[in-house]
Amino acid sequence: MGPTLETCGELLRPLRALMGLKQVALQRGYFGDQEVPYAAAGLLAELVFRGECRASDLAHHRIVDASVVSRQVGQLEQAGLISRRPDPADRRVSLLRATPDGERAVAELERRKAEWIANALEGWEDAKVRELGRLLGEAMDDIRRHTIDEGICHADPATREGTR
Structure with a gap:
């Protein structure tokens, strides 16, 4: 139900x-950082956590248009935070990966975010924070699966029924 x-x-x-x-x-x-343009920081983090992949895969996973990813890739590449190489399976396409500098930048950004949350939740028990993380993770997995993987983007339940 x-x-x-x-x-x-x-x-x-x-x-x-x-x-x-x-x-x-x-x-x-x-979270500001001159090294990583904020708009592109999420994409860089995605590359660090997912590993090498195509720009089209990043666009799909981040739920943005390919043009957005293309612009951010350009910024990150110019900053030396990502590199590209031809995809051996299809040499017309590039595979993107974070450079060691990109990995360090993401680690620092994640550390600062964790510090911000730790300060904000200083009265919380570790177990409560872990439970919140687990529940949010489960919810996001289900929402992503429903929205992206199944391709269902309609709010109307009658429309949803017809797409399954």
Whole structure:
């Protein structure tokens, strides 16, 4: 059966607030870094965590247009944070990977983000933070699977039924 629309609506409020706090943190410079353009930092982190892949795979996984990835790849490549090589399976396509400098930049950015969260949640027990991470991870896996992997982007349940 799944959760009710009311329950899911209640979940949206803290998720919106969390996204808003991320923007505040960015504006205050908590995550700013001259080495990594912020717009491209997520793509660089994706390469570090996923490993070598095509730009089209990054666009699909990050749910952005290929032109966005192309621009960010250019920024990161110019900064020496990623490299590319021809895909042996299709030499018309490049495989992208983070350079050692890119890996170090992501590690530093992740450390600063973790420090920000640790300071904000200093009154929380480790077990509670782990549980929150586990639940958010499960939710994101299901939402990603529903939205991307199954290609379902319609809010209308009747439309969804017809796509399965």
